[in-house]
Amino acid sequence: MADQRQQASGQTEHAFRVRQVTNMQASWQEQERGKEGLFTLQLILDNGVEEYILEPHAEDLEPLLKLFATSKHTTFDIGRKVLMFSNLCIE
Template sequence: MKARQRRKFVSEQNTEQTIKVRQVTDVQASWTEDQRGEPGSFTIQLILDDGAEEYVLQPTASDTKVMLKLFRSTDKVYFDLGNKVLIPSNVF
């Protein structure tokens, strides 16, 4: 790789690493049985910017219900990786 191409590649990598807010482009919700007969736990996997990054949330059951409604009721949702905040684009 030539020096110019290498600098461009490093620059692109640095840009990707500095992005803190990404669009949620897919969501995968799961429930896991922790122990037989005991309450389980939910996870919501956020696919960000078509796979550029992923993040897994571990919400309570009631928060999971609210989050899934939020994802269904808005056109776009963003996730702030630095502050761990879901940001809906248009709730109403």
């Protein structure tokens, strides 16, 4: 019975690896002179425990930055590659 609980717990931990986004660095890289560049957002997770690089399309960058600015608590599910923005003011 204890082995089953440990196995179930391990599967849950493996399925959901959620970390808090504690810092972020944005950059833009020229790809070809006069052509669209490449935006990257380096997510610093749990004060440097892990990092993850996002490469959003230019049209996604502005809404993402607005969500980061509005959210008081942002988390990132590493396995599912999902950003979750909490405590958004919707009024």
